[in-house]
Amino acid sequence: MKLVRIFFEKRDRARYISHLDITRCLSRALARTDLPVWYTQGFNPRIYMTFALPLSLGYESGCESFDIKLTDDNFPVEEIPVRLNPVLPEGIRALRAGEPVCKAEAITRADYAIRIPDEHPDRLAEQFRAFLDQPQIMVVKKTKKAEREMDLKPLMELLSIDGRDGWMEVRLRLAAGIHLNISPALVLEAFSAYCGRTMDYVRVERLAILTESGEDFA
The missing domain is CATH 3.30.70.580 (Pseudouridine synthase I, catalytic domain, N-terminal subdomain)
Structure with missing residues (x-):
């Protein structure tokens, strides 16, 4: 077998x-x-x-x-x-x-592209940079068993950000895996609260699943 x-x-x-x-x-x-x-x-x-x-x-x-x-x-x-x-x-x-090649336990991070429609995408991109520059980004992560407060700041890395053609696209590397998995939805929820607007019609794509060494999960 x-x-x-x-x-x-x-x-x-x-x-x-x-x-x-x-x-x-x-x-x-x-x-x-x-x-x-x-x-x-x-x-x-x-x-x-x-x-x-x-x-x-x-x-x-x-x-x-x-x-x-x-x-x-x-x-x-x-x-x-x-x-x-x-x-x-x-x-x-x-x-x-x-x-x-790898076991599921080897997964530690995942890359995502998040696209948000906006009439002024450059301005929204500036807001997102300011959001990431906060000393802490506190959120409540809910699981089936409990809720816990955590700081997203050390659990995500900005790869790129661009605003044009009616869209802001941000690429993030987030903690991922069986022990701790950060969803882009949690980031968007925190950003929505920060800038005081609803994030409608957002498109999210997972670009890569990575191991601790930075290699693609295979």
Whole structure:
């Protein structure tokens, strides 16, 4: 049995598909192929699938991945996208497949592009820089078990910021992983409170998932 990691993109209307439905979608797509995927045992067998860092609803990405197991150790993994893409819905496309290099625990950061529409994007970009220049950026992070106050300042890094053509685009590197995961939504919530406006029609794209060494998760 061979463990395989499949990388895929989620774009356009597919960004409104929840993680649970993405799991169902990919499972059904795999079932429609002739790939030698491994099913779990028991009364309700299902295709084995694990996701390293599930994507939030409404976000786009070109660097998503999930793991499956193949019952045929000699199956050529480069064939997986070829057989999978014809049965995937619009907006979801398998990019490549290979044997995993990193464990999910190796993920420490993720890069995002956040685009906010505005009549004066340059002015909004200046506001965002001022927002980041605060000595502290305190927020309340909610989990299933509790709420806790934290400082976002040391957990994010500005990569670039630009305002033009009716949009402000900011690229941020945020803490990510199984131990601490900072969503762009938390940053936007704090920025919205700082500048006193609602952030409507925001587009968010995950650009990269990174390990402690700064390498792409693979």
